[in-house]
Amino acid sequence: MTSIGLPHFLIVGAALFSLGMVTVVTRRNAVGILMGVELILNAANVNFIAFNHYVDGPGKLTGQVFSIFVIVLAAAEAAIGLAIVLAIYQTFKTIDVQETDLLRQ
Amino acid sequence: MENKEAIAEAIQVGWLWLIPAFPLLGSALNVAFGPRLQKQYGKRANHAIAIGAMVLSCIVAEVAFWKMVAAEPGHRFFEDHLWTMLQSGALKVDLSFGLDPLGMLMTMIVTHVATLIHVYSTGYMADEPAYWRFFMWLNLFVFSMLLLVMGSNFVVMFFGWEGVGLCSYGLIGFWYEDVEKAKAAMKAFVVNRFGDFGFVIGLFVLFWSLSGGWDVQTNRYIPERGLAGAVMGGVPSQPRVSPSGVALGPTMEFRELRNQISDESSGMAERLHEMTFWGIPVLAFICIGFFIGAAGKSAQLPLYVWLPDAMAGPTPVSALIHAATMVTAGVYMVARLNFLFAMSPIAMTVVAVVGCLTALFAASIGFFQYDIKKVLAYSTVSQLGFMFIGVGVGAYWAGVFHLMTHAFFKACLFLGSGSVILACHHEQDMRKMGGLREYTPITRWTYFAACLAIAGFPVASGFYSKDEILWKAFTARGLAAPWIGPAIWLVGTLAALGTSFYMFRSYFMTFTGTYRGGHGHEDKERLEDPHAMAAHAHAAAADEAHGHDAAAAQAVAAAAPHQHDTSHGAAPAHDDHADHGHHGGVPQESPRSMTWVLIALASAAVLAGFVFGWPSAWAGHEPLLERWLSPSLPAAEKVPFAEFSHGTELLFQFIGGIVVAGGGCGLAYLLYNDNRSTVPARLKEMFPRAWGVVFNKYYVDELYQATVVRGSLFVSRAFYWIDQNLIDALVNFMGLLGRAVAYVDAAIDKYLVDGAVNGLASLTWNSGRTLRRVQTGHIQTYLFGALGGAIVFVILQYVIR
Numbered sequence: 001m002t003s004i005g006l007p008h009f010l011i012v013g014a015a016l017f018s019l020g021m022v023t024v025v026t027r028r029n030a031v032g033i034l035m036g037v038e039l040i041l042n043a044a045n046v047n048f049i050a051f052n053h054y055v056d057g058p059g060k061l062t063g064q065v066f067s068i069f070v071i072v073l074a075a076a077e078a079a080i081g082l083a084i085v086l087a088i089y090q091t092f093k094t095i096d097v098q099e100t101d102l103l104r105q
Numbered sequence: 106m107e108n109k110e111a112i113a114e115a116i117q118v119g120w121l122w123l124i125p126a127f128p129l130l131g132s133a134l135n136v137a138f139g140p141r142l143q144k145q146y147g148k149r150a151n152h153a154i155a156i157g158a159m160v161l162s163c164i165v166a167e168v169a170f171w172k173m174v175a176a177e178p179g180h181r182f183f184e185d186h187l188w189t190m191l192q193s194g195a196l197k198v199d200l201s202f203g204l205d206p207l208g209m210l211m212t213m214i215v216t217h218v219a220t221l222i223h224v225y226s227t228g229y230m231a232d233e234p235a236y237w238r239f240f241m242w243l244n245l246f247v248f249s250m251l252l253l254v255m256g257s258n259f260v261v262m263f264f265g266w267e268g269v270g271l272c273s274y275g276l277i278g279f280w281y282e283d284v285e286k287a288k289a290a291m292k293a294f295v296v297n298r299f300g301d302f303g304f305v306i307g308l309f310v311l312f313w314s315l316s317g318g319w320d321v322q323t324n325r326y327i328p329e330r331g332l333a334g335a336v337m338g339g340v341p342s343q344p345r346v347s348p349s350g351v352a353l354g355p356t357m358e359f360r361e362l363r364n365q366i367s368d369e370s371s372g373m374a375e376r377l378h379e380m381t382f383w384g385i386p387v388l389a390f391i392c393i394g395f396f397i398g399a400a401g402k403s404a405q406l407p408l409y410v411w412l413p414d415a416m417a418g419p420t421p422v423s424a425l426i427h428a429a430t431m432v433t434a435g436v437y438m439v440a441r442l443n444f445l446f447a448m449s450p451i452a453m454t455v456v457a458v459v460g461c462l463t464a465l466f467a468a469s470i471g472f473f474q475y476d477i478k479k480v481l482a483y484s485t486v487s488q489l490g491f492m493f494i495g496v497g498v499g500a501y502w503a504g505v506f507h508l509m510t511h512a513f514f515k516a517c518l519f520l521g522s523g524s525v526i527l528a529c530h531h532e533q534d535m536r537k538m539g540g541l542r543e544y545t546p547i548t549r550w551t552y553f554a555a556c557l558a559i560a561g562f563p564v565a566s567g568f569y570s571k572d573e574i575l576w577k578a579f580t581a582r583g584l585a586a587p588w589i590g591p592a593i594w595l596v597g598t599l600a601a602l603g604t605s606f607y608m609f610r611s612y613f614m615t616f617t618g619t620y621r622g623g624h625g626h627e628d629k630e631r632l633e634d635p636h637a638m639a640a641h642a643h644a645a646a647a648d649e650a651h652g653h654d655a656a657a658a659q660a661v662a663a664a665a666p667h668q669h670d671t672s673h674g675a676a677p678a679h680d681d682h683a684d685h686g687h688h689g690g691v692p693q694e695s696p697r698s699m700t701w702v703l704i705a706l707a708s709a710a711v712l713a714g715f716v717f718g719w720p721s722a723w724a725g726h727e728p729l730l731e732r733w734l735s736p737s738l739p740a741a742e743k744v745p746f747a748e749f750s751h752g753t754e755l756l757f758q759f760i761g762g763i764v765v766a767g768g769g770c771g772l773a774y775l776l777y778n779d780n781r782s783t784v785p786a787r788l789k790e791m792f793p794r795a796w797g798v799v800f801n802k803y804y805v806d807e808l809y810q811a812t813v814v815r816g817s818l819f820v821s822r823a824f825y826w827i828d829q830n831l832i833d834a835l836v837n838f839m840g841l842l843g844r845a846v847a848y849v850d851a852a853i854d855k856y857l858v859d860g861a862v863n864g865l866a867s868l869t870w871n872s873g874r875t876l877r878r879v880q881t882g883h884i885q886t887y888l889f890g891a892l893g894g895a896i897v898f899v900i901l902q903y904v905i906r
Contacts, residue, residue: 025888033884097884104882 009050016043030088030095034081041074112351112364113182113205113736118172121185121202123165124212125251131158132244139237148236152227155240159220159247166216173209181206181736182360184257191260195316195355203257203360207505207737210730211254211437214512218429219247221702225520226421228698229527239279239419246272250430254437258357259308262438266304266402269431270297276426277418289414296411300401307394311445314380314387315355315365315373347371359441366444367739374448392445392452396459399435403489406463410806412486416478420523423478428485428515433508436492440738443501447583447740453497454585457578460493461596466803468603472610473800476533477522480611484559485515487600491574494597498590499744500577502731507570509730510713514558514567517706518608521552524699525615528692535611539780540620544692547700549616551707556612558710560605560770563762566714569728571601572761573718576754583744590747598765605769610777618780620692720758 016039023036045067052063089095134154135142142150173181186201204212223243230239249268256262270293278290347353351368352361365373380387399405404412415427426432439446439456446452467486474480488511495504526533528545542549558565561572575597581590694700717730735741776782789796798804 021892025885025892101882103884104880 006050006054009046009054013043013046013050016040016046028096028098030085030097030100031082033097034078034085037081038074038078041070041077045070112349112368113360114180115182115184115203115360116176116180118169118183118185120165121169121183121204121255122187124162124169124216125202125248125255127158127162127165128244128247128251131155132241132248134158135237135241135244139241143237148227148231151237151240152223155244156220156223156227158244159216159223162247162251163216163220166212169204170209170213173204173206178732178736181209184360186257196312196357198260198357199258200261201257201358202255202261203358204255205360205737206733206735207437207440208254210505210509210734212251214509215247215250215254215430218512218516218706219243219250219425221705222421222425222429222516222520225424225523225699225702226419228696229421229523230419231696233419235279239276242272242275242279243422243425246276246426246431250434253434257359259359260357262359263304263308266398266434267301269426269434270294270301270402273297273415273418273426273431276422277415279418279422283417286417289411289417293411293415296408297401300398300408303394303397303401305398307391307396307398310382310387310394311391312355312357314377314382314391315362347373363444363739366448378448386449386451388445388449389451392442392449393455395438395442395445396435396452396456399438399456399493400459401435402438403432403435403493404463404486405435405459405489405493406466407805409463409467409486410809413479413482413802416476416482420478420519420526423481424516424519424523427482428519429512432485432489433492433512436489436496436504436508439493439496440501440505443496443738443740446496447499447744450583450585453499453583453744454589455497457494457497457581457584457593458589460490460495460497461578461593461600462490463487464490464494464600465596465603466490468600468607469799470802471607472603473796474607475535477525477535477538477611477615478519478533480535480607481515481518481522484518484604484608485511487604488515488559490600491571491597494578494593495570495574498574498578498581498593499583499741499746500574500581501738501741502728502734503570503573503577505734506718506728506730507567507574509717510558510566510570510710513706513713514555514565514710517551517555517703517710518559520699520703520706521548521555524548524695524703525552527695527699535614537621538615539618540616541692542616544620545616545694547694547703551700551703552612552616554707555710556608558714559608560766561601561762562766562770563758565711566718567710568758568762568766569714569718569720572758573720573728575601575761576757577746579757580747580749581744582747598761601761602765602769605766606773607769609770609773613773613777614780617778621780720754 020036020039020041020043023039024033025036027033027036048063048066048070050063052060052066056062085095088100092100094100131154135151139151139154142154169183173183183204184201185203186199188200189197190200191198223240226239226243230236233239246269249265249272251265253262253265253269256265274290274294277293278287281287281290347365347368347370349368349370351364351371353365353371353373356362356365365371366377367374377388378386382390397408401408412427412432416423418427446456464487467483467490471480471483471487474483488507492504492507492511495501495507497504524545525538525541525548528541528548529538532538554565558567561568575594578590578597579594581593584590717733718728720728776785801807
């Protein structure tokens with residue numbers, strides 16, 4: 001039985017990223033898109049942790065610190081994102097991103 | 106020190122300009138306020154201005170005259186320099202007036218005769234509605250004439266020369282409603298223009314021939330080569346001076362020119378003798394050019410044709426302009442330029458020969474004219490011929506003397522004829538006059554005195570001047586050949602005989618016999634202007650038709666004045682002249698304003714000869730006028746004359762004074778006294794063709810019509826055709842060419858330039874429309890794009906590597 005190495009983590013990260021990406025691109029619900037963004041951010045967190053462990057060595061905490069930053073940022077982002085979604089809803093009476101095409105103008 | 110005498114130094118005076126200024130002022134006042142004054146204060150105001158101006162001018166002229174008398178003969182040159190009008194290279198033109206004895210004489214004649222004629226005009230023109238205009242022109246004329254006479258250089262003289270032409274035009278065409286009169290005015294103006302052309306050419310060549318450079322080696326002034334010499338001239342800052350102190354070089358001033366030529370040390374005279382212009386001796390060229398100008402102004406062959414037609418003007422105008430002053434301008438100019446003419450025997454011969462031919466030619470036309478003013482007109486032409494004989498043969502003072510006496514007697518004759526015309530209700534045909542001695546005694550005697558003067562009877566002035574001229578012609582040896590002088594004498598004597606004949610013919614036809622005048626004033630009235638000049642054709646017809654019914658006409662005549670007045674709207678004019686018999690049935694003497702003038706002129710005509718021209722053969726010393734004029738005529742001594750004894754001279758005077766004048770007078774008496782003789786009518790029937798030729802003035806007018814007028818019309822038509830067909834074609838072709846080029850250019854602009862601009866615009870437009878679809882506003886679409894781009898880069902990464 002081979003031990004779990006860096007590639008496995010990277011595969012998990014890539015899978016998470018792909019799922020997040022697909023979510024962001026395909027979801028019509030603005031909240032769903034925000035959730036997809038969370039997935040992408042977490043995919044990045046997985047990569048940070050994995051590279052920190054396997055490349056820098058176990059004694060270093062650089063990757064962890066970055067991950068915590070990202071989590072904090074993600075929380076802030078989620079708060080602002082949800083506020084925007086609420087504003088969108090108040091303007092358009094929907095949160096379907098297909099309907100909100102004001103940016104075209 | 107002979108040279109010193111020849112040089113004329115001028116005395117500068119500051120008031121000569123006043124003489125011409127007064128008439129100019131009078132004219133300006135009448136032109137500005139004349140119509141208003143006439144309406145408000147009557148015609149008195151107008152002639153008060155005009156005559157006042159003339160009187161003031163006369164006074165200044167008198168002052169100048171007496172000052173000149175007081176001066177030494179050698180210093181009788183007054184100059185008044187006002188300002189420099191023009192300076193360009195060697196050409197310097199001043200507005201300056203100069204008086205020498207010759208100019209002084211002319212000024213005195215012009216101002217005094219003009220004043221008299223102004224006075225006369227107040228009577229003659231009393232019925233004229235445009236009274237102010239008449240006096241305006243008259244004053245302007247005197248101004249121009251004084252410029253001509255007093256101008257100290259060629260330019261001022263030429264200014265006056267043209268000015269008198271203009272005033273002559275305005276006064277001949279004074280009654281311009283009549284087309285014939287307007288035409289006569291135009292003819293006078295145009296014919297004069299031919300002459301002026303000669304004048305200007307002569308002046309240019311003279312100016313050119315005077316220019317030159319200073320040759321240090323020979324200490325002489327040598328001619329400039331080529332035509333550019335006159336333009337560059339000498340250096341103005343360094344005037345060339347002859348050894349005796351005369352400034353040399355091109356000049357416009359008469360006095361400077363005279364000094365240059367008279368001063369022998371300058372070598373100017375010899376130089377001019379040697380110079381040629383296109384192979385022609387330059388002096389002959391210059392002098393003949395000037396003489397052409399003189400011939401135009403003074404009505405000599407072949408340019409005399411305008412003067413008889415100029416009789417269309419009012420009679421005072423004929424007297425002043427076309428007898429006494431303007432027409433003598435040519436004679437005056439030749440006398441003024443005596444130093445030039447005397448150097449060229451060819452030019453002298455031309456002047457004298459043309460003069461004597463004109464004298465005879467015009468006298469012969471005068472034989473058979475019926476219009477009293479035409480007789481006088483041809484007589485004027487003829488007398489001017491005599492003057493040119495005088496100045497042509499070198500007897501300058503005699504020509505000028507005749508000019509002076511002619512001014513008196515011819516003005517008197519013209520004014521007398523005006524008085525007659527007025528008495529006969531504007532009839533000018535002598536066949537309808539006759540017997541006027543009973544009605545108009547003053548006019549008759551003054552006319553008679555003037556006839557004696559012009560015929561040259563030994564009491565009156567014409568005798569002295571004419572016989573002096575003919576005698577000088579006989580003895581002249583300064584002409585191209587020695588036999589020309591006596592030949593001129595012969596022709597001139599014949600002309601004098603003719604003069605005596607036609608003048609007494611006019612006298613007898615007018616004043617003797619019984620009054621033949623139809624009282625047909627009223628029927629002519631409707632046909633033509635009351636002031637109409639002859640139009641003898643109408644007159645002849647009217648004679649046949651209305652000459653006999655005198656009794657019937659008498660009755661109508663009483664009503665005539667009123668008709669006349671109302672039809673011409675000149676009623677207010679009659680305030681002080683209503684009683685002068687202007688419109689009555691029977692001829693009456695003219696008003697006093699006219700008869701006094703006649704008396705004054707007649708006495709001058711009779712007396713001027715005694716006073717000024719007492720012949721040297723009688724007195725033993727030279728005549729007064731000759732002595733007076735000699736400072737102005739430096740060339741008079743240089744022209745050679747043959748010497749004859751006093752006895753011979755007296756014989757010639759006898760021939761001229763008694764035989765010729767008496768013969769002409771006697772012949773006229775036989776043929777025309779009391780209008781009884783049938784000889785003239787029979788002669789006319791015997792030689793109808795010859796009579797016709799002379800009566801029709803040798804068909805000269807017709808000849809001119811056929812050659813000059815038709816010729817110029819043909820040329821103008823030819824040029825019109827060329828203009829229409831060649832020049833316009835060229836212009837049209839150029840236009841077409843331009844249009845073609847413009848068409849191509851427009852096409853290029855439209856399809857190439859505009860195409861490029863529009864193409865770019867539509868490309869941008871279309872691509873914008875296409876690319877607009879990319880911007881959907883959907884975040885996800887953009888993300889797709891970004892993702893797609895990333896994937897493409899990733900794939901490229903693999904491929905390129």
